[in-house]
Amino acid sequence: MRCPSCDHPEDRVIDSRPLESSSVIRRRRLCVYCGKRFTTYERVESTPLMVIKSDNRREPFNRAKMREGVQRACEKRPISPASVEKLISEVEYDLQDFVLEVPSSDIGDRLLKKLLDLDPVAYVRFASVYRQFKDLDDFYHELTKVKRKSEARKV
Ligand SMILES: [Zn+2]
Incomplete structure (x- = not known):
């Protein structure tokens, strides 16, 4: 996942939790380069x-x-x-x-x-x-x- 601020390709996941439907996982990420935090949502492919x-x-x-x-x-x-x-x-x-x-x-x-x-x-x-x-x-x-x-x- 590229950082939306500086486009750096590396990040660290700082928090990860399933949302209510549990087919979507919300991850808080931290850019290792600029330190900006951002959120991604991932849908489980099986559903x-x-x-x-x-x-x-x-x-x-x-x-x-x-x-x-x-x-x-x-x-x-x-x-x-x-x-x-x-x-x-x-x-x-x-x-x-x-x-x-x-x-x-x-x-x-x-x-x-x-x-x-x-x-x-x-x-x-x-x-x-x-x-x-x-x-x-x-x-x-x-x-x-x-x-x-x-x-x-x-x-
Ligand atoms: Zn960054």
């Missing part, structure tokens, strides 16, 4: 979480695929890889509420909520792919909503 797609097909949860979608939305935005990783880990952590299956719409909504806090442009990009706006009005409506929210935050 893969299944994702229910919109057409009702199931496929195993794929962290890399989720990261890919988020990274694409964050392209050329002032967002560090560590923030993307943190967002992914937080959503994955939340998914432990689901033991066997989770609707893909649920994952999408969680990612959108986090992206809105992180970067309005990344949010709209992700939403445009994920929500598949019906028409320009629909898209404009979403933009206005985001604009209002990000302005409210500045005050």
